[in-house]
């Protein structure tokens with residue numbers, strides 16, 4: 531039976547777990563969540579569990595345990611109860627789809643994220659940069675996978691285009707239908723490490739995963755209308771152990787992957803821009819219209835590609851919008867709380 535270590539249990543979680551041992555709680559990792567049912571891996575195997583009422587009442591849904599989280603559970607006969615989450619090493623979030631600025635945590639405790647794009651019709655540099663920005667903001671290492679390389683005449687040019695964005699992250703060409711092309715996996719998937727596969731629907735995430743697993747992962751439920759009618763599509767996030775001892779979380783295809791303000795204050799990440807910024811005349815340079823700006827100078831001289839600069843500004847604006855709208859929300863909640871307090875006070879004072 532796999533041990534907790536083989537699922538990534540380490541000194542960080544042990545340290546936090548030890549402070550709770552008196553309460554007879556077990557440590558477990560969340561492998562999948564379907565409705566209220568959480569599938570856990572514990573020291574003695576798989577177990578189903580639900581969140582405790584206290585946990586649900588004391589947290590916002592975004593802070594509930596997610597796939598990849600290490601949790602403290604109490605075991606009863608048929609089912610366990612999740613009491614708490616152990617502090618995360620990191621969490622991958624995105625701006626939830628829609629106009630509201632709501633953060634949605636997708637998974638926790640991840641070593642690297644694979645951003646998959648299909649070279650047939652899914653290749654999109656702006657979307658790729660949005661993923662890169664958000665993943666780096668969440669303290670996770672990105673790896674770009676350009677799949678369906680068999681469908682274009684010159685896949686290498688796509689790889690070069692991505693590399694020219696200057697993010698200094700690995701860019702891999704694959705064809706998931708040819709298992710001989712799993713070479714990238716041997717290079718990037720390490721035992722006891724956790725990875726996540728991200729990308730739009732139909733880019734080949736499940737095909738890549740099945741090829742790594744050596745068998746077809748049983749999917750539950752729905753069929754897709756997004757790619758081919760009636761075709762199976764991933765419906766839930768789940769963490770699976772691969773034959774080489776690494777773990778992958780497969781995420782259903784996402785139509786949007788908006789940036790949040792995680793790590794706010796650091797602004798938008800770009801290695802080349804970050805390296806040039808200290809040379810700007812003003813410490814708080816916004817790299818737009820200031821004199822003596824090293825970034826706009828680099829764009830003029832051709833040292834920094836203009837599309838990279840334009841995407842940078844776009845991401846900065848998206849990050850700003852998320853922040854501004856979150857601040858609005860907090861202000862509204864504050865005002866509402868104040869109003870409720872006033873009403874309660876008024877009622878108390880006017881009791882008869």
Ligand SMILES: Nc1nc2c(ncn2[C@@H]2O[C@H](COP(=O)(O)OP(=O)(O)OP(=O)(O)O)[C@@H](O)[C@H]2O)c(=O)[nH]1
Pocket residue numbers: 677678679680681704705706707708729730731732733734735736737738754756757762763764765781782783784
């Ligand atoms: N030609 C070609 N087709 C591929 C490749 N990888 C995947 N496909 C096909 O693309 C389609 C979609 O692949 P999936 O693996 O289901 O895509 P997905 O990203 O898991 O999609 P969701 O589950 O909806 O998120 C399937 O018909 C695959 O056979 C590839 O490298 N080359």
Ligand SMILES: [Zn+2]
Pocket residue numbers: 807810811815816817818820822823824825826
């Ligand atoms: Zn500047």
